[in-house]
Amino acid sequence: xxxxxxxxxxxxxxxxxxxxxxxxxxxxxxxxxxxxxxxxxxxxxxxxxxxxxxxxxxxxxxxxxxxxxxxxxxxxxxxxxxxxxxxxxxxxxxxxxxxxxxxxxxxxxxxxxxxxxxxxxxxxxxxxxxxxxxxxxxxxxxxxxxxxxxxxxxxxxxxxxxxxxxxxxxxxxxxxxxxxxxxxxxxxxxxxxxxxxxxxxxxxxxxxxxxxxxxxxxxxxxxxxxxxxxxxxxxxxxxxxxxxxxxxxxxxxxxxxxxxxxxxxxxxxxxxxxxxxxxxxxxxxxxxxxxxxxxxxxxxxxxxxxxxxxxxxxxxxxxxxxxxxxxxxxxxxxxxxxxxxxxxxxxxxxxxxxxxxxxxxxxxxxxxxxxxxxxxxxxxxxxxxxxxxxxxxxxxxxxxxxxxxxxxxxxxxxxxxxxxxxxxxxxxxxxxxxxxxxxxxxxxxxxxxxxxxxxxxxxxxxxxxxxxxxxxxxxxxxxxxxxxxxxxxxxxxx
Numbered sequence: 001x002x003x004x005x006x007x008x009x010x011x012x013x014x015x016x017x018x019x020x021x022x023x024x025x026x027x028x029x030x031x032x033x034x035x036x037x038x039x040x041x042x043x044x045x046x047x048x049x050x051x052x053x054x055x056x057x058x059x060x061x062x063x064x065x066x067x068x069x070x071x072x073x074x075x076x077x078x079x080x081x082x083x084x085x086x087x088x089x090x091x092x093x094x095x096x097x098x099x100x101x102x103x104x105x106x107x108x109x110x111x112x113x114x115x116x117x118x119x120x121x122x123x124x125x126x127x128x129x130x131x132x133x134x135x136x137x138x139x140x141x142x143x144x145x146x147x148x149x150x151x152x153x154x155x156x157x158x159x160x161x162x163x164x165x166x167x168x169x170x171x172x173x174x175x176x177x178x179x180x181x182x183x184x185x186x187x188x189x190x191x192x193x194x195x196x197x198x199x200x201x202x203x204x205x206x207x208x209x210x211x212x213x214x215x216x217x218x219x220x221x222x223x224x225x226x227x228x229x230x231x232x233x234x235x236x237x238x239x240x241x242x243x244x245x246x247x248x249x250x251x252x253x254x255x256x257x258x259x260x261x262x263x264x265x266x267x268x269x270x271x272x273x274x275x276x277x278x279x280x281x282x283x284x285x286x287x288x289x290x291x292x293x294x295x296x297x298x299x300x301x302x303x304x305x306x307x308x309x310x311x312x313x314x315x316x317x318x319x320x321x322x323x324x325x326x327x328x329x330x331x332x333x334x335x336x337x338x339x340x341x342x343x344x345x346x347x348x349x350x351x352x353x354x355x356x357x358x359x360x361x362x363x364x365x366x367x368x369x370x371x372x373x374x375x376x377x378x379x380x381x382x383x384x385x386x387x388x389x390x391x392x393x394x395x396x397x398x399x400x401x402x403x404x405x406x407x408x409x410x411x412x413x414x415x416x417x418x419x420x421x422x423x424x425x426x427x428x429x430x431x432x433x434x435x436x437x438x439x440x441x442x443x444x445x446x447x448x449x450x451x452x453x454x455x456x457x458x459x460x461x462x463x464x465x466x467x468x469x470x471x472x473x474x475x476x477x478x479x480x481x482x483x484x485x486x487x488x489x490x491x492x493x494x
Contacts, residue, residue, distance in 0.1 A: 017143075027143070027151065028102060028143050028151050028152055028153030029150060029151055029152065030099045030100060030101050030102070031083075031099060031100040031101075031102075031103075031152060032098070032099050033083075033093065033094050033097065033098055033099065033100065036083070036090045036093060036094065037090065040083060040084050042126060042127045042128070042146070043084070043103060044070065044084070045125075045126035045127065046125045046126035046127065046128040046144070047063070047070055047105060047125075047154075048067060048070060048126075049125035049126045050062065050115075050118075050119075050125050051063050051067050051070065053118065053123075053125065054111070054114070054115065054118055057118065058114055058118075060108075060111055060114065061164065062107050062108070062111055062115065063075050063105075063107070064161065064163075064164025064165055065164050066164075068164040068165055069106075069161070069164060069165040069166065072165065073085065074165045074166055074171060075105055075106045075107070075165065075166055076103075076104065076105060076106075077104040077105070077106050077157065077171070077174040077175055078104040078174060078175065078176070078187065079097060079100050079101070079104075079176070079181070080100065080102075080103050080104045080105070081104075081175050082097065082176075082178050082181060083097070083100050085178070088178060094356075095352045095356075096181060096182050096352075097181070098356050098359060098360075101153075102141075102152065102153035102154065102155055103152065103153070103154040103155065104155050104157065104174070105154060105155065105156050105157070106156075106157050106158075106159045106166045106170060106171075106174065107156050107157070107158060107159070108158065108159070108160075108161045109138070109158030109159060109160065110158075111158070112138075112140060112156065112158040115140060115156055116133060116135060116140045119133050119140070119142050125144075127146055127147045128144040128145065128146055128147075128152070129144065129145045130142060130143075130144055131143040131144060131145050131151065138157055138158050139155050139156060139157045139158070140155075140156050141153055141154070141155045141156075142154045142156070157174070159174075167222070167223065168223055168224055169209060169221075169222025169223040169224065169226075169227075170222065172222070172224050172227075172241075172242050173191075173206045173209065173222060174187075174206065175187060175242075176190060176243075176244075177190075177242060177243035177244070177245070177246075179243055179245050180243055180244045180245060183281050183285070184278060184280070184281035184282075184370075185244045185245075185281050185282045185285065186277065186282075188274065188277070189244055189279070189282040190243060190244040190247065191204060191205075191206055192267060192270040192271065193244060193247050193248075193263075193267050193282075193286075194210070194227065194231070194241075194247060195266075195270060196263050196264075196266040196267035196270060197231050197247065197251060197255070197263055198210065198213065198231065199259075199262070199263070199266070200213060201213055201214075202230060202231065204227075208220040208222075209221050209222030209227060210222075210226075210227045210230055210231070224238055224239075224241050224242055225238040225241075227241055228240075228241035228250070231250070232250045232251075232253075232254040232255070233254055236250055236253075236254055237250070244282060244285070245285070248285060248286060248289050248290065249289075251263060251290060252289060252290060257291075260290045260291070260292050261292045261293070263290075263292075264286050264287070264290060264292040267282075267283075267286065268283065268294070275337070276337060276366060277385075278337070278339075278368040278370075278381060278384075278385055279384055279385055280370075280380065280381040280383075280384035280385060283384045284380075284384070293422070294422070294424060303390045303391075304390055304391040304392075304393060305336065305386040305390050305391065305392050305393065306334075306335035306336025306337075306386075306393045306394075306395065307336045307337050307338075307339065307382040307383070307385055307386050307392070307393075307394055307395070308331060308334035308335065308336055308337070308338050308339070308382075308394075308395040308396075308397060308432075309338075309339040309340070309341070309378055309379060309381075309382040309394065309395070309396060309397070310327055310331060310339070310340045310341060310378075310396075310397050310398065311341050311375035311378045311379060311396065311398070311409065312341045312342075312343055312372070312374075312375050312378065313327070313340060313341065313342055313343075313358065315342070315343060315354055315445075316445025316446070316448065316449060316493070317347050317348060317349050317354075317449075317480065317483065317489050318349055318353075318354055318357050318358075318448075318464075318476070318480070319354065319357055319358040319361055320361075320443050320444075320445065320448050320463040320464065320465075321361060321443055321462070321463060321464070321465045322442075322443030322444060322463070323358070323361070323362075324361045324362050324363075324465070325443075326399065326434035327397060327399065327434055328361070328362040329434070330397055330432065330433075330434045331367070331397055334395045334397060334432060335393075335395065336385075336386070336393070336395070337366075337368065337382065337385040337386070338366055338367045338368060339367075339368045339369075339370060339378055339381050339382040339385065340358070340367055340368070340369045340370065340378070341370055341372045341375060341377065341378030341381075342354050342355050342358065342369060342370065342371050342372065343371075343372070343373075344371050344372060344373045347483060347488045347489055348479055348480065348482065348483030348486075348488045348489055349479065349483075351371040352371070355369050355371060357464075357476075360465070360467050360468070361464075361465045361467065363467070368381065368385070374420070375409060376418040376419060376420035376421065377420050379394070379409075379413065379418065379420065379421065380418075380420040380421055380422075380424075382394060383421065383424055383426070391427045391428070392426045392427050392428075393426065393427060393428040393429075393430070394413070394426040394428070394429045394430070395429075395430050395431075395432055396409065396410065396429065396430070396431050396432065397431075397432045397433070397434075398431070398432075398433065399433065399434060400433050400434070403431070403433065406431045407431065410429045410431060413425065413426065413429055414429065443462070443463050445493070446492065446493070447459070447463065448460065448463040448464075448480075449480065449484060449489065449490075449491055449492075450491070451463065451477070452477045452480035452481045452484065453481060453484050453485075453491055455477075455481065457470070457473065457474055457477060460473060460476075460477040460480075461473040461474075461477075464476060464477075
């Protein structure tokens with residue numbers, strides 16, 4: 001089973017570069033969700049125009065007759081399915097997915113070559129103009145320029161259609177549930193869990209679905225009810241097999257408890273080669289709902305793994321560009337996966353609002369931002385991101401004013417006193433501080449709150465950052481000012 005390659009494809013996106021007709025290199029950029037209704041409308045219009053153009057020139061139906069799959073949304077895959085789902089409100093979607101890497105569309109496999117030839121540079125579909133295309137594996141990716149100047153990527157994947165839509169199996173293989181996404185569990189976690197449930201008898205991959213682990217002649221099954229029946233029996237609720245949450249429930253109900261630990265261990269082993277993805281929420285969900293523990297013995301002779309973490313960002317009440325210049329720049333230089341803890345405390349801002357502001361200010365898609373109730377939770381997330389074998393090295397980054405806190409945290413971790421770690425330890429722990437020790441940028445939480453209190457929009461905007469428009473900054477400043485006046489936010493810290 002091509003576990004590493006196939007599942008890595010599930011977390012990649014927006015990463016191709018093409019040459020323009022002028023010989024320049026054009027790269028796709030992620031969709032930043034601003035006006036979701038307008039953005040999704042432009043996407044649908046462009047894809048509909050491509051369908052009509054293909055039908056006129058070749059007499060084929062790219063998304064089924066009468067664009068059935070486009071109208072129903074069944075041809076959208078990955079996070080695009082959620083982006084285009086009108087059943088998810090704009091506010092809820094943006095809360096959990098402020099950016100989307102690219103657009104994933106499923107087309108009949110037999111039309112892939114004709115589509116590749118059809119998408120020539122310079123052709124315009126709706127508000128998008130084709131810049132260039134690139135074929136890779138079973139996909140053709142197109143870099144398309146929007147009228148506003150942004151370059152976006154659309155991946156067209158060839159799959160099996162039935163009744164003018166991708167089969168239910170093809171949809172399950174390439175999608176994730178919104179219930180999972182909201183808590184940080186990705187589609188790849190769902191697929192790797194199905195493989196782990198198969199144990200010694202079945203294996204699961206996104207190319208073949210579920211098939212025998214010992215009989216190479218087995219072509220496998222992809223349809224959800226067939227996968228569910230083989231793994232959990234004919235009486236199982238087959239609708240649950242399409243999500244990580246649902247599969248966990250099926251394990252709990254239909255598989256003997258004495259087998260749960262082996263499933264967890266196999267699942268965790270399956271994450272070994274997948275780097276740069278936060279596996280913590282998926283692992284924690286299984287531990288909580290199946291009552292299992294980490295039992296895999298680490299091999300200290302294997303490759304060393306690193307994780308860098310800012311245990312808790314000091315908000316006052318929201319992040320400012322001083323944090324990005326000091327902590328953000330320093331975190332970028334540290335090794336391994338990057339984790340940032342944001343306090344779940346409530347004042348004038350919700351934790352998700354803090355998370356979105358920080359993500360825009362720091363501008364690094366490789367950072368894993370977690371809403372936590374304490375530093376221990378952020379540290380555990382960092383630990384679980386290094387789920388494979390080998391020496392584990394933790395790098396703690398804090399401001400110079402929190403040096404004593406960091407030393408105490410390190411000591412508690414070494415002595416096994418952090419309850420969230422459940423007895424797990426790191427082989428090495430290092431403490432780091434920002435290079436800008438003199439705070440030359442002049443930004444601070446105190447100055448930011450003072451600017452809001454006085455209505456100094458220019459100073460507040462400088463603290464918030466130029467990636468926010470002036471109207472956005474003024475709206476946020478008003479919220480801080482109201483919080484100060486109501487007593488939710490202290491003007492001066494004690």
